Amino acid sequence: MSSGKASDTAPTDTVQGGPVNIIMIGMAGSGKTTLMQRINAHLHERKQSPYVVNLDPAVSKLPFQANIDIRDTVDYKQVMSEYNLGPNGGILTSLNLFTTKLDQVMQIIEKRAASTKYFLYDTPGQIEIFTWSASGAIISNTLAATYPTVVVYVVDTPRTASPATFMSNMMYACSILYKTQLPFLLAFNKTDVVSHEFAVNWMSDFEAFQQALSRQEECFMNSLMQSMSLVLDEFYSHLRVCGVSAMTGQGMDHFFEQIQDAVREYHEEFKPNLQKQIEQKRIKEQQQKEEHLKRLMDDLAVSEGKQVDL
Amino acid sequence: MGPAGSGKSTYCQTIMQHCEATKRRVHLVNLDPAAERFEYPPTIDIRELITLEDVMDELGYGPNGGLIYCFEFLMENLDWLEEQLGDYEDDYLILDCPGQIELYTHIPIMRQVASMLQRWNFQVVGVYCLESQFVEDTSKYFAGVMSATSAMSMLEIPHINVMTKMDLISESLRENMERYFDPDPLLLAEDANRNTSGKFHELNLAIANLIEDFSMVSFLPLNIKDEDSIAYVLSHADNAIQWGEDQEPKEPNDPEEVDQD
Numbered sequence: 001m002s003s004g005k006a007s008d009t010a011p012t013d014t015v016q017g018g019p020v021n022i023i024m025i026g027m028a029g030s031g032k033t034t035l036m037q038r039i040n041a042h043l044h045e046r047k048q049s050p051y052v053v054n055l056d057p058a059v060s061k062l063p064f065q066a067n068i069d070i071r072d073t074v075d076y077k078q079v080m081s082e083y084n085l086g087p088n089g090g091i092l093t094s095l096n097l098f099t100t101k102l103d104q105v106m107q108i109i110e111k112r113a114a115s116t117k118y119f120l121y122d123t124p125g126q127i128e129i130f131t132w133s134a135s136g137a138i139i140s141n142t143l144a145a146t147y148p149t150v151v152v153y154v155v156d157t158p159r160t161a162s163p164a165t166f167m168s169n170m171m172y173a174c175s176i177l178y179k180t181q182l183p184f185l186l187a188f189n190k191t192d193v194v195s196h197e198f199a200v201n202w203m204s205d206f207e208a209f210q211q212a213l214s215r216q217e218e219c220f221m222n223s224l225m226q227s228m229s230l231v232l233d234e235f236y237s238h239l240r241v242c243g244v245s246a247m248t249g250q251g252m253d254h255f256f257e258q259i260q261d262a263v264r265e266y267h268e269e270f271k272p273n274l275q276k277q278i279e280q281k282r283i284k285e286q287q288q289k290e291e292h293l294k295r296l297m298d299d300l301a302v303s304e305g306k307q308v309d310l
Numbered sequence: 311m312g313p314a315g316s317g318k319s320t321y322c323q324t325i326m327q328h329c330e331a332t333k334r335r336v337h338l339v340n341l342d343p344a345a346e347r348f349e350y351p352p353t354i355d356i357r358e359l360i361t362l363e364d365v366m367d368e369l370g371y372g373p374n375g376g377l378i379y380c381f382e383f384l385m386e387n388l389d390w391l392e393e394q395l396g397d398y399e400d401d402y403l404i405l406d407c408p409g410q411i412e413l414y415t416h417i418p419i420m421r422q423v424a425s426m427l428q429r430w431n432f433q434v435v436g437v438y439c440l441e442s443q444f445v446e447d448t449s450k451y452f453a454g455v456m457s458a459t460s461a462m463s464m465l466e467i468p469h470i471n472v473m474t475k476m477d478l479i480s481e482s483l484r485e486n487m488e489r490y491f492d493p494d495p496l497l498l499a500e501d502a503n504r505n506t507s508g509k510f511h512e513l514n515l516a517i518a519n520l521i522e523d524f525s526m527v528s529f530l531p532l533n534i535k536d537e538d539s540i541a542y543v544l545s546h547a548d549n550a551i552q553w554g555e556d557q558e559p560k561e562p563n564d565p566e567e568v569d570q571d
Contacts, residue, residue, distance in 0.1 A: 087344055087366075237512075
């Protein structure tokens with residue numbers, strides 16, 4: 001069953017059926033929200049309206065109507081003043097509060113799963129609030145456990161044009177890949193300003209990248225960088241790449257082709273792995289329970305029912 | 311430096327306390343315009359120059375834009391910082407920085423600050439904090455390594471990575487984490503392979519090897535309730551500053567690593 005271009009696909013025709021979660025992650029200013037809007041518009045045009053979830057509590061205006069908006073559940077400014085937090089703390093706490101209601105969100109999603117193919121999630125502007133927080137992990141894990149989930153890492157192409165910045169950005173992407181263990185799509189955004197050709201070149205031709213890197217001023221960590229680029233070279237083989245422009249809409253068809261490919265990867269690799277991990281966790285928990293119980297029994301045996309002074 | 315909530319400010323306070331006890335002069339410099347309160351009042355505070363709240367209120371920026379504006383403002387008013395630092399040329403300064411990684415990667419602000427400090431004859435070391443609670447297994451550990459290196463690579467200063475909140479994790483987990491502090495690449499790779507799908511195995515090995523070759527990529531545990539732990543981390547930071555003087559690229563067999571045998 002080939003998926004072909006998005007415009008040829010019937011609403012429920014995925015590789016193996018079922019909805020797809022797309023989590024948009026990216027650094028502040030990379031254009032996640034704008035890209036979400038572009039994806040939203042693209043899908044609307046093809047009569048495949050997505051279900052949109054906004055997880056950014058601090059955004060003031062969204063260019064699209066979100067079906068679920070964290071701002072409806074949590075008032076960011078109120079959280080800040082009530083808990084006496086700064087802006088970061090406010091966003092993080094808002095996300096935490098939202099996560100306590102996650103099961104309700106999942107119920108809504110499950111109800112919509114029959115009629116909707118794409119679920120889009122916009123994450124907070126500050127990437128670390130999602131990637132290095134407990135709630136971020138809970139949200140992405142929960143989504144991944146229910147339906148095929150793809151992480152789209154949005155890259156600010158013009159800003160990433162220097163080899164060192166590029167490498168730093170790629171390393172961070174690699175870190176997210178390791179954290180979420182989900183199929184990954186690198187979306188080079190703003191290709192209307194700067195084409196992502198250089199990135200594709202650097203990613204496919206390792207020597208070209210090293211040359212570009214060494215051409216930069218003498219760097220303290222040069223040997224580390226060179227070794228790191230070897231690691232990254234390996235990393236690239238796990239990635240899908242596409243260049244898009246949220247402003248002009250170029251690259252969208254390719255974007256969706258890559259999403260389909262990622263879904264395929266999800267079914268072939270991640271789902272079985274996930275199930276293996278769930279099983280392992282269950283076994284571990286069982287073992288821990290047994291250990292606890294044993295310890296309790298031992299303690300009881302030792303105290304032999306004597307009174308314990310508190 | 312480090313993600314929000316990783317324990318940067320707590321690290322600063324802990325070191326301050328420790329140094330006070332050992333009669334070592336240390337000053338706190340706060341570079342986070344969004345910081346709220348401190349146990350030890352900072353000697354130099356960016357909020358005297360500009361605060362995030364003011365920027366957001368007066369200019370209507372959101373938290374990101376506001377933070378970037380604060381730093382751009384600082385860059386334009388570096389003489390203020392220079393003046394403030396002038397009195398403390400020979401002392402040990404701890405700079406508490408904001409968490410947003412965008413400030414380290416995409417925008418050269420933190421790098422400019424670091425190089426300015428060096429130009430003013432300060433020896434600089436970066437301390438990257440990461441929470442131990444997130445490092446539940448090897449693949450998360452790798453994620454931490456990548457994230458730390460991502461931030462630090464742009465700054466071009468020697469750095470150490472600190473795994474914070476070691477006092478908050480359970481005994482068994484702590485034992486588990488021993489292998490991250492004195493890493494054996496093959497064991498790490500094997501471990502990672504168990505948790506990840508087959509596609510990752512090559513990558514796991516590559517990262518594990520990287521960790522072995524470069525001691526600056528591995529983490530030091532920090533238990534703020536243990537004086538020895540604090541002293542250990544501090545000594546590493548001190549060492550790094552001395553090494554930074556020569557500005558030589560780190561060679562794999564450097565004395566620091568040999569000593570760890």
